[in-house]
Amino acid sequence: MSIPPGLAIAKLPPDILSDVKPRRGIWGFLGRYPAIAIGGSLLFIMVFVAVFAPFLFTKDPTALAPALRTREPSAQFWFGSDMLGRDVYSRVLYGARVSLIVGFSVAFFASLIGLIIGLLSGFNRIADSIIMRVMDGMMSIPPILLAIALMALTRGSVQNVILAITVAEIPRVSRLVRGVVLSLREQPYVEAAVASGTRTWKIIFKHILPNTLAPLTVQATYICAAAMITEAILSFIGAGTPPIIPSWGNIMAEGRALWQVKPYIVFFPAVFLSITVLAVNLLGDGLRDAIDPRLAKRI
Template identity: 45%
Template sequence: MEIVHNPVKTTKTSRFRDHIRTTWRAFSRRRTAVLGLAIVSVVVLIAALAPLLTPFDPVEDVDYGNRIASPSSTNLFGTDEFGRDIFSRVLMGAQVSIAISAASVTISAAIGIIVGLVSGYYGKVIDNVLMRLVDGLMSFPPILFAIALMAALGNNTGNIIVALAVVYAPLFARLVRGTVLSVKKREYVDAIRVMGGSHIRILLKHILPNCLSPLLIQMTTYFAYAILAEASLSFIGLGVPQPEPSWGNILYDGRQYMLEAPWITIFPGMAIAITVLGLNLFGDGLRDYLDPRMK
């Protein structure tokens, strides 16, 4: 049987590969961005493989005879006041902290996209109502607003995601609305509308793609903010409940042992700092790459 190749499909595949190579070649010129991407990729990989990499159970393996032990070949990052392995808790804390941050940023971006598209496109009364609500939410400092929400909802993982999503959604809504207001006045949008294009088609196919570049940049920025916010909430006892590990509550556990056992706070603090640094470097590089004025 003779095999017939589809030249159209082959051409599309080769074009896609060429586009990927060209994109990566242009992005890789920004060394700090590549460094940030590498850091974020390693942290996410470690978080995904944390259950396989932890030598001890971060919750159940309690050894009171090995309390506040300094780093060693057995316990790479030492142990805490209950004899739990800090290395295992930091790895599992990465999974918890990154999962919470990623979920909250994704939900807040989705809410912001919907609100921003509707508000910017339809305008008038809808825009006034939605933007006054957004202004009201943005009038509170983000971390204080998150603390108030957690105090009302209670501290569990689901409520942290909800609180951070509510805090960051207005920021995404403002960003998307601003882009929509500039795009909807362009001639090709008016032409599509005159030709009978539906509002949904115009919003999803012609306006939303123009919002994606600034949205992706902001998502990397707020991802870093969300990690810091989750750690802050957990540090003051309003975040991930004990004994489940997160970077914030590991810091909280080690605050009273900073002089005699500084490793309890040093290693989760380094994990937060490295992750936030990677996200900021990647976000800055992504902004430079996607901004046409920087090309």
């Protein structure tokens, strides 16, 4: 092609920025949401420790050795020994089982029951006026005090601790689900389904329920973290699991009298509890950012 006289074609400017390649797959997802990657990794490690505790422990966590009590951390006792000569390292490993079982169980049962109550009260005005007043009354009591009151009526066991904490956490889940249902009930597609004569249960399961699962999943992670802290508090004050069960709260309760001279008895279970709660909270924050389109980081 010939160029007319007096005209020239400018050269294309050089490429300064390289082409951006979108990251796909699991690694790309974790790269966009580092909170999920960090929290999930820490939680996986804790679950691994809890599951394989029988293969990782060095001594029987319940074996008494009064002649070896309050030994400093060493090759014989990696985390030291307590006032009864029990290996703190082995007890901390088995304590992960109690905390994770309580946390996951409370998160599951509280989410399930709260979901049912929230759906019912959010879609039925008569039920809402009755159920929400009961939930308001339960929410007026701090969860830890309600759990202590419920534990006072039963004997100490892991099952009763799960039941007590679940009852204390149900009102918050039902409130969350009810708020989501009330906002979804006014959406045009729900009104169109009602106007077309669709049955109520079909509207709930096809239009309402799927849209409540995302916020409910995020809330479940926070409930799991709160349940592990509550279980440790209950065990620490003697209202949780029996002292014979090695839980992090029991270990810290038994070592508090020697805190100033033997701080390692309290330090190691406290560190494991803090890391586990941090992992669950990071996972919840990452899920919130990934699920909420307003907070999602886009490339």
